[in-house]
Amino acid sequence: MGISLKDVAQRAGVSIKTVSNVVNGYRHVTPQTRQRVQRAIDELGYRPNLTARHLRKGRTGMIALAVPELTNPYFAELADAVIEHAAGLDYIVLLDHTGGRRDQEVLFAQGFRARVIDGLILSPIELENEDLLARESDAPLVLLGEREYSAPYDHIAIDNVAAARTAAAHLVEIGRRRVAFVGARHGRARATAHLRLRGWREVMGESGLPSDDALIAVTDGYSREDGAQAVARLLDSGQRPDAVFCYNDLIAVGAMRTLAERGLRVPDDVAVVGFDDIEESRYGATTLTTVAPHKRAIARAATDMLLDRLAGEADTPPRRIQPGFALITRESTVGRP
Amino acid sequence: MGISLKDVAQRAGVSIKTVSNVVNGYRHVTPQTRQRVQRAIDELGYRPNLTARHLRKGRTGMIALAVPELTNPYFAELADAVIEHAAGLDYIVLLDHTGGRRDQEVLFAQGFRARVIDGLILSPIELENEDLLARESDAPLVLLGEREYSAPYDHIAIDNVAAARTAAAHLVEIGRRRVAFVGARHGRARATAHLRLRGWREVMGESGLPSDDALIAVTDGYSREDGAQAVARLLDSGQRPDAVFCYNDLIAVGAMRTLAERGLRVPDDVAVVGFDDIEESRYGATTLTTVAPHKRAIARAATDMLLDRLAGEADTPPRRIQPGFALITRESTVGRP
DNA sequence: CGTCAGGTTTTCCACGTTGTAAAAAGTGCG
DNA sequence: CGCACTTTTTACAACGTGGAAAACCTGACG
Numbered sequence: 061m062g063i064s065l066k067d068v069a070q071r072a073g074v075s076i077k078t079v080s081n082v083v084n085g086y087r088h089v090t091p092q093t094r095q096r097v098q099r100a101i102d103e104l105g106y107r108p109n110l111t112a113r114h115l116r117k118g119r120t121g122m123i124a125l126a127v128p129e130l131t132n133p134y135f136a137e138l139a140d141a142v143i144e145h146a147a148g149l150d151y152i153v154l155l156d157h158t159g160g161r162r163d164q165e166v167l168f169a170q171g172f173r174a175r176v177i178d179g180l181i182l183s184p185i186e187l188e189n190e191d192l193l194a195r196e197s198d199a200p201l202v203l204l205g206e207r208e209y210s211a212p213y214d215h216i217a218i219d220n221v222a223a224a225r226t227a228a229a230h231l232v233e234i235g236r237r238r239v240a241f242v243g244a245r246h247g248r249a250r251a252t253a254h255l256r257l258r259g260w261r262e263v264m265g266e267s268g269l270p271s272d273d274a275l276i277a278v279t280d281g282y283s284r285e286d287g288a289q290a291v292a293r294l295l296d297s298g299q300r301p302d303a304v305f306c307y308n309d310l311i312a313v314g315a316m317r318t319l320a321e322r323g324l325r326v327p328d329d330v331a332v333v334g335f336d337d338i339e340e341s342r343y344g345a346t347t348l349t350t351v352a353p354h355k356r357a358i359a360r361a362a363t364d365m366l367l368d369r370l371a372g373e374a375d376t377p378p379r380r381i382q383p384g385f386a387l388i389t390r391e392s393t394v395g396r397p
Numbered sequence: 398m399g400i401s402l403k404d405v406a407q408r409a410g411v412s413i414k415t416v417s418n419v420v421n422g423y424r425h426v427t428p429q430t431r432q433r434v435q436r437a438i439d440e441l442g443y444r445p446n447l448t449a450r451h452l453r454k455g456r457t458g459m460i461a462l463a464v465p466e467l468t469n470p471y472f473a474e475l476a477d478a479v480i481e482h483a484a485g486l487d488y489i490v491l492l493d494h495t496g497g498r499r500d501q502e503v504l505f506a507q508g509f510r511a512r513v514i515d516g517l518i519l520s521p522i523e524l525e526n527e528d529l530l531a532r533e534s535d536a537p538l539v540l541l542g543e544r545e546y547s548a549p550y551d552h553i554a555i556d557n558v559a560a561a562r563t564a565a566a567h568l569v570e571i572g573r574r575r576v577a578f579v580g581a582r583h584g585r586a587r588a589t590a591h592l593r594l595r596g597w598r599e600v601m602g603e604s605g606l607p608s609d610d611a612l613i614a615v616t617d618g619y620s621r622e623d624g625a626q627a628v629a630r631l632l633d634s635g636q637r638p639d640a641v642f643c644y645n646d647l648i649a650v651g652a653m654r655t656l657a658e659r660g661l662r663v664p665d666d667v668a669v670v671g672f673d674d675i676e677e678s679r680y681g682a683t684t685l686t687t688v689a690p691h692k693r694a695i696a697r698a699a700t701d702m703l704l705d706r707l708a709g710e711a712d713t714p715p716r717r718i719q720p721g722f723a724l725i726t727r728e729s730t731v732g733r734p
Numbered sequence: 735c736g737t738c739a740g741g742t743t744t745t746c747c748a749c750g751t752t753g754t755a756a757a758a759a760g761t762g763c764g
Numbered sequence: 765c766g767c768a769c770t771t772t773t774t775a776c777a778a779c780g781t782g783g784a785a786a787a788c789c790t791g792a793c794g
Contacts, residue, residue, distance in 0.1 A: 061749075061750080064749090064750055064751085065750065065751070065752095066750080076750090076751085076752095077752080077753095080750095080751070080752060081752095084752080108750085108751080109749090109750050109751070111749090111750080111751090112749070112750035112751040112752090113750075113751055113752080114751090115749090115750080115751075116750080116751045116752050116753085117751085117752075
């Protein structure tokens, strides 16, 4: 292996522990000893072996973050923020993706690499409450994103129903009467999609507008392609919505693509609202109105909560944080200025 | 800490080493011993401590990958592919981003977390040859992406000049006469942007078309915003190109946005070609013609080369691999079918 | 019954680090 | 010069694992 404390100690003519003390900035080292050791360190190019240090200390200084897809810009941006914030706190982030598949999420939550990391942040899609209850790993876990769980874990999520209501209300306000919802999922009443669907349905009901199943387009996933296909099916089924509220921005991008292919203008013929405020939404021929969760606040809260747990608050009851959100109106609902 | 071999050994009434042997599938263990140990493992929920294992073996089973920006979909897709491929080879990938800043790239190449990882893959932007020559870390390093270095490291890059030529030639072929280049950089003749610029310039020259500086738009970065601003400046300066070849897809997306704002139609008034083939290019009101490097091949080659080095080929001369690329023509140059 | 071969299990140690405790060196004071 | 006290340095053990080699079995064979 590389240069170890032993090598430095030998060269400086002191004990291993003294070198260790210098490296760790221990107070009681005479200036001349410190200098001699430091020179040996520099000459040999010594670098502490983190593996050994971690073994000794029982901590690795690494946390893991798992998101469904790295290629979903929302999660890339979120991961970016977590890495950045954690770096400032001297933690390294191990980034992983689950594909949104339950088995992968369970593996991650169980910490199948747990012994290398101190804690976990997971943004689940399919994970079930029972998976969490059956969890064996003792590494702290923070749940990210919008699913609801009763299992006792720290959880960070915006108020999805309220956010969806805001989006739907905006569409009603600008005069739309047939508002479709794109991106619903089968089953799983607690899933995020259902929360957003509920917000949409509530507003439709309160406004006396239709919210029947014919206006709801189910998708398999959350990609542009899913959005494009779902809207194609919606239109093929004879529906003529004058607005669509999409589960996320990627679906909205796909939706707008299909609308363009069918010769429908956005927002004149169909207004579109997305969710996530990914960078991509601010570009394109028609910029996208979207619900913007405060990603930086989410990332910061998740990291801080996890590190709090690591710092000893092992047994405090789980906390729940609801970061804010904002509706950002752009051309897809209000037209070009 | 958690359950260790010692705990299992105690419970099963055998030595630590026997448990270790069972865990590692050592041949010479009697079935009944193996069974007894296995039961103890199951009952206690033992999981090997990777940190200790790594300390003992001198390997961590982790490699690091640094890209400029995670939020650039090209790199997100690339990282995705590397993670996937490495996982199949039982390696964990530590993902990092440098912001394309030289100091960060140097830090990474030096392996400021090197003692935790076995090897590095770096996609540099600003890194200079001298930085590589001054490198002290002995962890194998593979360079990714299109910059040229003389320092002796494995390097994976497509033929940028040829790729750029293909793109420029396509624009000439469809009859464009004033082709702008967006995304040039100041200085650094070896940088990727210069290679693509050269390809463009060669084709313009060979076709008897202008390639003067007035047609070259310099950008600070590689984002959508950079592309949007650069094209705005280009148009403001009085240029009326009938095509733009962009350094990458993000810049192209920004370019198309500005063109739309200025009332210019794509491809009727201005054809656009990008580079990277990010997913986003396949959507939008006008899909984007682009040069598609074979990302999966790049990811695979990078990972394999690195693991080859780790497997012992320490001193073989550095290799250089040129994965293929393809021009994918879409609506931004050939119109909607 | 002793010996040997081969399979099985154990003992010992090292990987590089740091906490503990204690030894060594230094300081001040009577 | 010796004592009490503080500062500086050291020895040792331990974190959990796996390689090397020794020790222990069992059974076959002379």
